[in-house]
Amino acid sequence: MGSTMTAKILARASGAEDVSAGDAVLAKISFLTCLDGQTFIDTFRDRGLKVWDPKKIIFCFDHMFQPDWMKVQAVTEHPKIRSFAKEQGIPEENIYDLGRNGISHQIPVEHGWALPGTVCIGADTQSSTMGATNCLALPALFGVDPIIITGDMWMIVPECIRITLTGAFPRGVNGKDFVYRLIADLGEVAQGRVIEFDGPGVLNLSMDMRLAIANGSVQIGALTIIFPADEVLLDYIQPRAREAFAPVEADPDAEYVAHFEYDLSCIRPLVAGPDQIELVRPLDDVMGLAVDAAYVGSCSSGRLSDLALAADILRGRQVHPTVRLVVTPISAETYCEASRTGILQDLVDAGATVTQPGCGACYSGNLSPLKLSDGERCISTSVETLRGRMGSKESEIILANAAVVAASAVAGRIIDPARLPAPEEALI
Amino acid sequence: MIVQGRAWKYGDNLGATDIVSADYDKLGMSHDWDGCAKHLLENVDPEFLQKLVPGDIIVAGSRLGTGHAHYYTSAIMACKYAGIAALFCESVNALFQRAAIDQGYPIWPLPGIGDFVNDGDRLRIDLASGEAQNETTGESRRFQPVPQLVRDILAAGNALDWALARVA
CATH class of the missing domain: 3.30.499.10 (Aconitase, domain 3)
Known part of the structure; x- marks a missing residue:
């Protein structure tokens, strides 16, 4: 053998x-x-x-x-x-x-x-x-x-x-x-x-x-x-x-x-959580749920291709006024590359807060401006959905890919990026 | 290397945060292991701490120690500080098991253990030979022995002292 x-x-x-x-x-x-x-x-x-x-x-x-x-x-x-x-x-x-x-x-x-x-x-x-x-x-x-x-x-x-x-x-x-x-x-x-x-x-x-x-x-x-x-x-x-x-x-x-x-080619966008990561569902099952916070980052999704996926969605659009979108590049190298390629510009133009590289908002013990308070829901690319992981125990974390997170940050609710209205004419 | 005590049985998927709830993360992050031990299995079996006698054994089902590794040490140290002699199970998360062995604490899969003991039975097992007796039912069975390498770590008290002895 x-x-x-x-x-x-x-x-x-x-x-x-x-x-x-x-x-x-x-x-x-x-x-x-x-x-x-x-x-x-x-x-x-x-x-x-x-x-x-x-x-x-x-x-x-x-x-x-x-x-x-x-x-x-x-x-x-x-x-x-x-x-x-x-x-x-x-x-x-x-x-x-x-x-x-x-x-x-x-x-x-x-x-x-x-x-x-x-x-x-x-x-x-x-x-x-x-x-x-x-x-x-x-x-x-x-x-x-x-x-x-x-x-x-x-x-x-x-x-x-x-x-x-x-x-x-x-x-x-x-x-x-x-x-x-x-x-x-x-x-x-x-x-x-x-x-x-x-x-x-x-x-x-x-x-x-x-x-x-x-x-x-x-x-x-x-x-x-x-x-x-x-x-x-x-x-x-x-x-x-x-x-x-x-x-x-x-x-x-x-x-x-x-x-x-x-x-x-048969894999489709999925979401996990809240509370238990084993609760994996098609995006359609959570569509329309309001979000207060959105996070692109962590060791599962803070890479250049994730940031680019978010930037593609955000280019010419604005983050919803009631949503805090925070982006944390995974490393200094990724941060530099995102800066060099204009990805950071797209993110901040849309109203995202881009932080220093690292683990970011994934765990509430880390230095990040994104903490969840009572009654809030966050759509995040990070690794854990455990209750209280990103702040209050009375908040909820739903995990998804960076495109879904960025689109939801724009819409103020969980949305399929493909169904997001086109960017305003004036910005094209 | 003999483990002997009363066995308390729990089911499949007994995760680290079932052993000590994530609500007590602050105790774990402050290394307050006595504090963690006071909340052992709180949400699974609220009576557990009342019936526990130091030297008792936990027998779990399959996939013991699931969940995020951030919570492993709290669960392991809570068991250790509460005086539980060992955790046996049908199968175990390898990282959870590794974290326990490194602390000199025996968490070991013994496939078939669930059929061999009933809740509250007295169990005696020799980890070196795998020979086990259910002192309540009078039955004997031979399980897979724990390898010498792992027994050496348990005997040294923890993996650090075992490693130091190897470079001494």
């Missing part, structure tokens, strides 16, 4: 000839990416510990935690990270501080840390995002400490499921809609397993779309998601890669516990 991409990466990382699902292994990691709130710093200082290799740890300032009831707040945590890095010999350029910052699983992709065939570890929940680059990307969450003492991590080799893709998304549909489709379809099958993609449809997915799909792993219930290495990935990653790499591909007879096929 042949090997999956997952088994090949774990065999390589643990120095084994081959590994099978259920084996306990110690896998060498290629680097660790941290968000800007880390409890391990206290532990390392209190106990006088040293990281295994300071050159392989990066910090990305993204959440900008604010409330004083949390252990970590940007005002104290950012200086703490800078001084910790100095103590440990972590190079200055490994701190993605303001001006170079962005979400902790986007930065490693843009800056060539997350490379095909490797094990990539992130402290953040959504670290599976990096799996778009043909790596095994895993969130370490609060388990960072032991990993950065030894540079390896214990793992039970997971089972894998295979999803074969054909076709291409219709216009106005993006990776986020496909994540909702998978949440609705796979839930229990995906639990604790790795989703491996293949098929001719992969080639029709841009890197932004792959990153958005891989980002949904935790919400789908999977351990992580891996994309194969094709020319789209290699063209993107080669000029960025910090070192040589060797992609992996699944053997034709690799063992999967389940196999699904999706024709991407």
Whole structure:
């Protein structure tokens, strides 16, 4: 029986000839990416510990935690990270501080840390995002400490499921809609397993779309998601890669516990929530619901293609006077690119508030001007619908793609972008 | 490595925020684990804390530990601080399980455990061999053993001390 991409990466990382699902292994990691709130710093200082290799740890300032009831707040945590890095010999350029910052699983992709065939570890929940680059990307969450003492991590080799893709998304549909489709379809099958993609449809997915799909792993219930290495990935990653790499591909007879096929041309805009992300519905089911707030951003949807999708809708239109539309680019690189290409201009012309890059309004503990109050409804591209996540427990979050969010911000109610009235003549 | 205690059974899809509600996020974010423990299973079984005796075991169904990982540590530490000896289940979210093992806390899938114990039965299980006895019904069964690597972490108390011992 042949090997999956997952088994090949774990065999390589643990120095084994081959590994099978259920084996306990110690896998060498290629680097660790941290968000800007880390409890391990206290532990390392209190106990006088040293990281295994300071050159392989990066910090990305993204959440900008604010409330004083949390252990970590940007005002104290950012200086703490800078001084910790100095103590440990972590190079200055490994701190993605303001001006170079962005979400902790986007930065490693843009800056060539997350490379095909490797094990990539992130402290953040959504670290599976990096799996778009043909790596095994895993969130370490609060388990960072032991990993950065030894540079390896214990793992039970997971089972894998295979999803074969054909076709291409219709216009106005993006990776986020496909994540909702998978949440609705796979839930229990995906639990604790790795989703491996293949098929001719992969080639029709841009890197932004792959990153958005891989980002949904935790919400789908999977351990992580891996994309194969094709020319789209290699063209993107080669000029960025910090070192040589060797992609992996699944053997034709690799063992999967389940196999699904999706024709991407059949995917339509979906919405998830409120309260439970598993509540996935066609856009039509929530059409017409009034919205008070709209958010384009977060690790699932703050990429250039999402911003462009919103800008296409907003160009020549105005955000409804009773709606606050906030846009948060995922990273400084995305912010610059959106500025260079005129996307930011379209957004602000329409009345959107564009913030500093990072996680933004997705979690109410972050620095963002968008907080929900009692009785409000927000249509958002972010990752969670949990009650209270974006502010008041008496508010509601419905998730959708960036085009639906932008169109709804204009209409003041949830609307299909295709049904939005044309921009005013005077503005054309 | 023996776990022995009274087993309390819950169903499928027992998520992290069922164990400690997201309403207590502030306690978790302040690392107030005793505080979290006072709200254990509050919305699932309001009587739970009254019947709980330290050393008891929770037996869940399939897909234990679903939900956003932000809430995992609160759920795990609440179980630990409430004195629950272990969580067993039919299947578990791998990230939730990993977070528990890293804390030196046994959360382990034992497929078939649901048929083997009834709510309130006394259970004894040797994690190294997988040998289990239901001391209430008198039945025995052999489950998949917990791998040595994982038992080493549990024995060390947590993954950090286990890692430090490896580089010492």
